Amino acid sequence: MADTQYALRARRKRDIHGRSPSRLENPRQMMYGGTAAMRPPPSHPLLRFVRLRLGPAALALAAGLLSARGSPAAAAHTIVFFGDSLTAGYGLADPDVESYPARVQDKIDAAHLPWHVVNAGLSGETSAGGLRRVDWVLRQHPDIFVLALGANDGLRGTPPAATEANLQGIIDHVRARYPDTRIVVAGMKMPPSMGVDFARDYQALFPDLAKRNGLPLIPFLLEGVAAVSDLNQGDGIHPTAAGARRVADVVWGVLNPLLASK
Secondary structure, eight states: OHHHHHHHHHTTOOOTTSOOTTOOOOHHHHEEOSOGGGSOOTTOHHHHHHHHHTOHHHHHHHHHHTOOBSOTTTOSEEEEEEESHHHHTTTOSOHHHHSHHHHHHHHHHHTTOSEEEEEEEETTOOHHHHHHHHHHHTTSOOSEEEEEOOHHHHHHTOOHHHHHHHHHHHHHHHHHHOTTOEEEEEOOOOOGGGOHHHHHHHHHHHHHHHHHHTOOEESOTTTTTTTOGGGBOTTSSSBOHHHHHHHHHHHHHHHHHHHHHO
C-alpha cells in the first residue's frame, strides 16, 4: 500500500515552487554564491566555455562555484553547501548576504576562523539532479561538504528509498574524489499531509544515511522555522531573511565543532 501511495504522489511531479520539473527558472535565479563584486565577469574563459558547450543552467552553476563569500586567499579551508532553493536563498532580497550559508560565513568571520563558504544551492534541485551535477561541484576541493538535498524529492512524492540511494551516491562520489572531506548530512521532514507512512519513512532516511556512513547529522534543517509564519515567505516553505538566520543557527550548532577541530 505504501509503495502505491508513493507512486500516486510521484505522478504530481511538482517541486517546492509548485512547478512541473520541465520548467526551469531563469538561470540568474537558479544559483547563488558570492557577492556581486566577486562574481567572475561574463568574459571569464571558463564561463564562455560552459555557456557555449553546456548551456545556461550550467553557466549559472559555474558562476556560483567560481565565487564564494569570505576571502579564499586568506582562508585555509572551504565549506560547500550542496542543496536546493532553501540553500540558494530563493525569494530573499539579497541571497548573497541573507541566505543561511551567507549567515554561516558571518559567524565564521566573527569567530576569525580560516574558512570560506561556497553556496552550491540550486533552485528546484532534487537528489537525482544533485547526483548528476556533484562531479562538477567537486572540481574544487571542499574540506567540509554539507549535503542538504531531498526537500523537492519529498514534495514530489519520490519514494524515500530512491532519495536515499541518490544521496548515498553523492556521498560515494565525494569520498572517492576527496577521502579527507568531512561530509555533513542535513535532515528534512515532510508534513503528515503527504501521508503518515511516507512522512515517517522520509524523515528516517536522513539519520539512517548519516549513521550508516558515520557522518554528523543536522537532524532537521528547518528546525524552529518550518510552520512558523513570521519566519517564512508567502509560500510557507522558503525562509525569510529572519528565518534564514535561524537556519544558520541550527547549522552552526553542528558545524562549529568541526571547524574548530580542523
